[in-house]
Structures are given as structure tokens and as C-alpha cells.
Amino acid sequence: MKYITGVDIGNSTTEVCVGQIDDKGMLKFLSSASVETTGTKGTPSNVKGITRALTDALGKIHRKIEDLSVIRINEAAPVIGDTAMETITETIITESTMIGHNPDTPAGAGLGTGYIYPVDEIDRLQVDRAYICLVNEHIDYEKAASMINELMRTYEISAVVVQKDEAVLIYNRLNKKIPIVDEVKYIDKIEIGMKAAVEVAPEGHSIIKLSNPYGIASIFSLNAEETKHVVPIAKSFVGSRSAIFIRTPKGSVKEQAIQAGELSIYGEKSLERVQVDLGADEIMRASNKAAPIVDIEGESGTNIGIMIDNIKKSMQDLTGNDNSVKIQDILAVDTLIPMDVKGALAGEVSMENAVGIAAMVKTEHLPMEKIADKLQNETGVYVKIAGVEAVMASLGAWTTPGTTLPLAILDLGGGSTDAAILDENGLVKSVHLAGAGQLITLLINTELGLNDLNLCEHIKRNPLAKVESLFHIRMENKDIKFYEKPLSPKLFGKVIVMDKEKMIPINSNITMEKIVEIRKSIKKKVFVQNAVRALNMIAPDNRLRNIPNIVLVGGSALDFEIPDLILEELSKHKIVSGRGNIRNCEGPRNAVATGLLMSYKGQGKVL
Template sequence: MTVWAGVDIGNATTEVVLCRDRDVVASGRTPTRGGKGSARAIQGAAQLVRRLADKHGLTVERAAFAPTPPVHSTVERVRLQARRTGRLAIVLRSAATTAGDAAGVGVPVPVERLAAVDAGVSVIACAAAEFGYAEVAALVNDAIAAGCDIAAVLTANDEAVLISNRLNSPVPVVDDVEVPRVLASTLVAVEVREGMSPLQRLTDPFWLADVFALGDDERADARTVADQLFDSVCAVVTLDAQADADEPAAEPELPDGLVHIVQLADIAAAANARRGAVAIDSLVMATMGGDDVSPADADALATALGVPVTRIDSEAAAARAGALTTPGLPADVVVVDVGGGTVDVVAAGDRVVLPGAGQLLTAATAAALDISTSAAEYAKRAEAVTAVTVQLVEDEHGRRRFLDTPIDGRSTGWLLTAAPSGLLPFTSAMSAAEWRGWRLAAKRLVIGGNVTRGVQQVGAGASAVLLVGGGAGDDELVRALAERLGHDVSVGRGNVAGELGHRFAVAYGLVVLATAGTG
């Protein structure tokens, strides 16, 4: 029997399958060198073939290859213009610690000048970073004893509870506040809620209009502020003397050609995310373009391997041929190859390549959580655990387990994801349940939306979708696509040749087409 090598040089990885006729003997993959279609990529693929052959004691007699130019995809984040709030501004919507359970409105006054405040004027005491908790509490107590009406205390330091415990009268205290910004305003509203209650006053546009004496033309600003503060348990809102000059909203420039755009606000809405838990002020988009340079041909691979190489004209046909060796498939199945930059949707007689896949999901995750791309790459993949203590974590199903090695104490309360170096903390702004909801919603919109468009273009009415490629390794993607495509479409993961799993669809499909005499 002839020993074949199916060689698939992709944008990110190169995959090789060695077969005796169509029986799989070995498989392997390696990062693509020099880019898809390059001479370096050919040499790297040839080296992988030789390593596999030597390891299994084989002599490769023929190879199958589909020369294909690379598809370049880029991912970009674009910040959108914030919703205007006129003279109102949200200075703070969450704090490390708070104290009290009330709302107050007053004129901002530095804590060291409280003694000079006129009687009958409601004030918000503001303590800069140089004032420690004991000094702040003493100054506030003295002012209250002298008849000063203090509605709330704001401090730049993380000392709200320490200050509150030393006050003779209960007032709301909020820390981590940008004090100079507050002092530059004319009026301040502060609200803190304890226990299970969210904000009540600052989420009421009528209350805001009343306490800030807003005109009818400013009621929309109050609605916007109230809407943004839902789900918060503390907030500081200021009133400036005049609003910033209105500038025309700049629409993001969209590139020519294929583009996939996802609004972070749409993901947050689909996940019913708490206001402020994730960023919604941006969009992420993926674009795609080809390469005018002709790719290295089958002759180049034949020279590198020293064996005849059968040229297959269509990489998409090879992907479908390989994927269809998965047991249990219906005849009308649509094959979806989910890569890092693109989604390749292949039906019986048509194919479409769309930008926006794993890299776009990473960009959306990084932008929404305000974390690095590398952290987002790990966080997006699977479930997270919550650090209950330095040695106890709880998963998204409520199961708890002890760690063999304690984590850094600063990670307590954070969500952790698996990374090569161990558990990686990536956010403390969300609970595990909230993160699960956002993550699944992102996969439905980012990748599920793309797959849905592709299926509608090339396989409308199909009853089954088969996932292959690197992205198919995401266990949650099957669920996300099934929810997006609906109950009438079966979604599953490929098992190429009944043994290779979801990878190697193109590589094995090349062998299938070559041995069948299909070019």
C-alpha cells in the first residue's frame, strides 16, 4: 500500500497526516513558518513529514497538497463616543469599600475648610490623599458638633470603613474618589447602599432633576445618568457649572471589503450584564484581505520531500472531504472550519470565508474586561473558578476544591483561569455566574453570528453543522452555535477518519481526494 502524506499549511499551524492509502498511521502539527504560501512554510512542512515518517518507521511515497494564498485577517478595537450627560458627570460608580446607607446632596468642600462653612449649607466633605482616616474623622466630627450639615464624606484613600467607625453621626462615606474632580464641581450627590439593595435615588431621573434643579432640556441627561447607575451600590454624581461643548459624534471609519463588527454593548445586553461590570464603550471588528503573491506550488513541496506531490485545486473541498469521514453525519451537513482569524463555511457546492473568529473573541474579551490580550486568550476558552481563600476555589457549578499550592492572597475574590503557569487572576468585577453569562453571549454573537451568516449564504436549510479546526476545541462553542442556529439544526464536532478528532480535516481530506483521483 502507498504511504501518503496529506500536507495542510494553514495561516497559524501546519498539519500533516500520514496514511497507508486511507488508513491513518500518524499525524502531527507545528506552527507555520514564514506565513502560509511561503517557501519557508514548505520547508517547515517537509521537516514535519520527515519527523513523523522517521518516528513511525515509514517511507513516504506520495504527498497531497493544495497550494493556497494566505488570508490575512486583522482585529481592531474602536472606542465609541460616550453618551452625553450635559452638566452631570458620574465621578464614581463603585468603590473598594463604603460605609453608611443613605443618599446626600451638597456643595463640595475640602475637609480642612469645614469650619468656615456657613450654617444651613449642606456640604460634601472631601478629603485628599494627604489626610489620614483619623484626621478626617476628627475634622468631620468637629464640624458636625459646630452645626455643619455634612451630607456625605468622600476620601481619596481606601479608608471608608476606618473613617465611618470614628464618626459620631452616621453619614455615607465613599473612598477611592477623584477628589480634585469633585471639588471642581458646583454640587454633588452621593448615595451608598448596604446589604442587598441597589441605588434608589441616583437611579431616579426625577430625583436627579429635582436635587440638581435641572431644566426641561436637561432631563435626558438625568435619564442617561440613571440608566448607567443601575446595579451599582454606591455612586458619586456631580453637577458642573456648564456642559462641555458639544462636538459632532464621529462615526468609526469602516474598511472596504469583508468586515465583521461586534458591539460590546450588544454582548452585555445579551448577557444581561450588570452596568459597570464590563466595558460597553467600544466595538471590535475583524477585516480580511488576500495576498497578491502567488503561493509556493506543489512542485516546491515535491522538491522539498523528494516524492511526487498531487496538487488538489480546492482546499475547501479537501476540508469537506476530510470532515465527512466523521461517523454519523447526514448528507446535507455544512462543514465549518473555525480558525484564529476566519470562519470557513463549506457546503456541498459552495464555500464562503468570513473574517472574525477566535482572535476577534479574544479582542472582545480583552476590551470588555480591560485586560491584556494574553490574559483574554486564556480566559475566553473555558470556565473560571473563584478564589474563595488562598487555598480554596469554587467553580461555576458551585463545587469547591482545595489547591495543592496556595495562590497569592491578593487574588482572593478574583476569577481565575487556567494558564500554562497555573491559575491566572483576570477580573474581580464579575461573579462566576456573570462571567459565564457574558462569555457564552460573546461566543454566540462573535462566532455564532458569523457561522450563521455563512450557513445562510452557502447552506440555507441545512439540518446539520459540523465544526472542525482549532476553534472547534472550545467545548462551549458547540452549545453557543446550537443556541444561535436553533433547534432545527444539529451541531457537532468533527472526528476526522473516526480517530483524528476535530483537527486534520484538510490534511486527511487531501489524501482522500488524491487517492480518489480528484484534483
């Protein structure tokens, strides 16, 4: 009798399964454990997490690591997911530039145009044209309102721009109501004497003129070329309640754009080149045409070139081998990213088209051998590199009640999407593709502009709600949930993530419906696209309809909506899919670790 264990090193978690082999060669599963992966998958830093998981699993059966006869680890090819955050539509603002601003607390309503000057200088200017007053932080709201009321006796004052958060206080003291925009932090950088426009929409509405490039062109008499240059700024104000546009001196604000670049995809039989700015569909078309892929390179000096070089350099640093790192798969996804508007007064952004790219980096066996050597030295237990993840996952998925051969699996992980099909003769065909849960988190973070990966991980995994009063919330599925005790006033009016019973606020002006739309769209782009792509590669005769049913395994199979999105797509091909239940107790987790035990000496005899 001896104890053995299987270890699955994933991008996000490390899972183990402990079993016992009796004198007749029968395998009995005893316990399992899961911990966060330490370091990058497939590198020696994983050993710390492995020993922690082994200790947890063995502790459940009152055993120690030294009681083990063998530790079987999966063949873990390191996968790095990264995004090429270059805009497809380049933003170049040079001549006749504009600067804009959208604060949270404007006052009044309407459009005001005129020449912009400090409020204490206008009484020395000519009276036959309209003016917009600048009120800096050194002038309090009572004095500012008094000065503006006095100016209105002689001058046409069409709008006010305030540095501090005092728009409403000034507005309430004016004899003539005009639009006011405040919170202009860099008011001292505004070019004095320039023609400007201030627009504030009524409550519940958004601006019309300044979010329309042609509206701006009408106000400032722009030609066609100048109108094209203000498009990104106009886009940044779509849906906003207020905005300022100021026409600055010729050429005072400039932006240099780095090219998106070209990808070179080296296949076993062909070389495909594709411009990144053509979008994800063209990139994936070129990738599929070149398959099987030997390596991928990016054009030097471009965004995609920098990204590819960084991925390879990261893996070279980890493996210590400059020649072994090859990119063998990519997943390209069209997305939107917030780009800073050059010349903006308060960090405004414009949503621009971009391409997110996940790359799968494969190295030689050396990194896994280093893990095995280090783990063996630290534990004193023989360590065996036992098998490819997808193959082991197929064996583990076979323990799901109700399954039979042939059996296909989709292993939905953090850094990769794996697929495999196990036939009646025990033969396995598998594929390992880039792009999975980590890419979804990155894209959610990018499209929402939250700059908080931890929050975006919660958004990915959990449903949302809107706190509509201190005693009730509205869930994203329209259900209303009431509370006997009042909720925190800090949550009132906020969109929140329902992480079990914990409420995590999302500090953004984006509506709940929009966040849900973005979350689902990204999941479809990554996992649904990858599922179809992977299954097409392993399907008998390359026909999806030849796969009768599919078991979903891996951490992302626990997601509350990804399995349903995949089922919806695969049902079009008459394929049934669903979450696995490994060993009738683990759900979709632990498939690879379980398979590593089942493949011990090729035995399939299980108690």
C-alpha cells in the same frame, strides 16, 4: 513508494498530515502534527511554522523533510478579524457636566448633598448650608476625623471625600455617621465650591439615586437637556455601591464624538449603503442583499472608515500589491463596550452599544505562491498549492466513522467559518465567511473590559468557578468541588477559569453568572449566526432541511460548548450535527491536511 504531506495553514494553528503512497497507488496515513501559525495566515512568514510542523510529524516515523516527494498546501486566503469599536449612542457632555467616582471601600450609608470644600477651609464659610469635606493625602485619618467632628458642632457636614484608602478609619472615629467615599486619586482636580452629592449603599445593595438620571436631575435641578447628558455617567454606576457626582462649571468638561460612519457594500449586481449606527442586523441585511460581495468600503473620516482602511493597508503591506486586496465578506455583531466617562475621577466607564465587525480579506494567488516558493527553496521538496480549504475539509471529514455522502461540513476556525457540501458525485459547493474564534476572544475582552486577550482566550475555552472557601469551589453548572489541601488565599472570593487543573483568577467585579452569560451570548452571535448563514448558502435548493447531517471540524469544534449551541439551533431544522473524528483518531482537527492527501491525483483509495 513515496511520502507525501498535506499542510493546512490556519489563522491560529498549522497542521500537517503525512502519508505514504505505495506502488499500487494506495494511500496510508502515517502521522500528524500541529503547531502555532507563525505570522499572518497566507503570508511567507508561515514557512517557519510549516517546517516546524513537518519536522515534528516526520520525526514520529523516523523520517526527514528531504524524504518527502511533495508538500501540498491549502489555498489559504488571508483573513483579518477586527472590531469597529465605535459607540452607536454618541456621548457628548458639554453643558452642566458631572463627574463621578465608584471606589471599592466606601464607608457608611445614605445620600449626602452639599457644597464641596477642603476640610481645613470650611470653618471660614457661612453656616446656613450643607458641606461635603475634601480630605487630601496630606491629612491622616485621625486628624481628619478630629477636624470633621469639630466642624459638625457648627456646620452641617453631609458627606466626606477622601484621597487615600481611609474611609473606614475616618468613619469609625466620627461622632455622627455620614457617607464617606475614598480612593479619589485626582482629588486636586475637583472644582471647589461646586454642589455635589455622595451616595453609599448598605452592604449587599447598590446605589439608587445617583444611578438614576432622574434622581440626579432632582438633586441638581436639571432640565431635560442636561438630564440627557448625564445618562452615560448614571449608567456607569448601575450596580455600584457608592458614587460621587459633582456639578462642574458650565462647559468645563467636553467630549468630541467621531461618527460611526457608513458602509458601502459593492455586490456583483448592486451597491448597498448602510449606517453602522443602525446596528448589526441592518448591516447583515445589507450584506446579504448585495451578495456575492466584490468589495466593501467605509466612509472616510469615521470609525468604520478608519477600521476598513487599516485592514486593507495591513494586507497591502503583507502582499505588496495595492490593487489585489478586497473585502469579500463581513460579520457584524451587536456588542457593548466600556467607554471612558469624561471628567471621571478614577477611570470610570460607561457601557455603550457598539458594533463589532470581522472582515474577510481576499487577495490574489500571489501570497500563496510566495509561500510555496519560499518553502520549496528552504526544503528542496516540490510544493503544490492544492485546493480550497472547505473542499479539502470535506474530504478529510469523510474519514469520520459513520459518515456518508452527501456530507456537509462546518469548519470552525480562528479567523473564518467555512462550510461545504460534498455530494455523491464528488462535487463540492463551498463558502468562506468572516468571523470565528478570534472575533469571539476580541468581543469577550471588549465586553468584560479586561484588556487581556490571553485571559479572554482561556475564558472562551474553559468553564468558570467561584472560590467560595479555601477548601471548595462552586462550578458554573452549580456543582461543588472540594479539596483536601487549602487553595491559595489569593484565590479566595475570586471567579476563576478552570483551565484543566490550573486555576486562573479573573480580577474583575463582574459576577461568574454574568461572565458566563456574555461568553455564551457572543458564541451564539458569531458561530451560530455564521453556521446558519453559511449553510443557507450551500444547501441544495437553498433550503436548510435538504442537508441531512453536518460534521463539525476545525479548532473551534473542540470548544466545550460551541458544538452544543450549534446543534441546538440546527435541530430546529431537523439537522443532526456533531464533532468530527478525522481518521478515527484526530477528533475534529486535521481535516484539511488529511483532505490534501486524499485529493492527491484525485485518488480516493485509502488504506
